Amino acid sequence: MNQKRLVCLCKHVSALEIKKKLHAGALTTSEIQKFTAAGTGCGRCVREIDAIVEKYMRETRKDPQFRIIFK
Numbered sequence: 001m002n003q004k005r006l007v008c009l010c011k012h013v014s015a016l017e018i019k020k021k022l023h024a025g026a027l028t029t030s031e032i033q034k035f036t037a038a039g040t041g042c043g044r045c046v047r048e049i050d051a052i053v054e055k056y057m058r059e060t061r062k063d064p065q066f067r068i069i070f071k
């Protein structure tokens with residue numbers, strides 16, 4: 001996947017930006033929406049964000065019960 005490809009056209013958010021937020025501690029699609037605004041326009045990209053989040057969690061084996069507090 002081209003990391004610079006825009007996942008969310010409404011909010012101009014790329015796959016790379018989503019992965020950076022996941023790496024920084026975001027754990028869910030809701031958190032990605034909160035921190036990048038991706039998926040908060042027409043909503044067409046939410047399923048793709050879900051897929052990116054799920055793939056990242058599978059690959060990194062992050063425990064969704066483990067929470068990091070963003071400030």
Ligand code: FES
Nearest residue numbers: 008010041042043
């Ligand atoms: S394409 Fe992401 S909200 Fe519209």
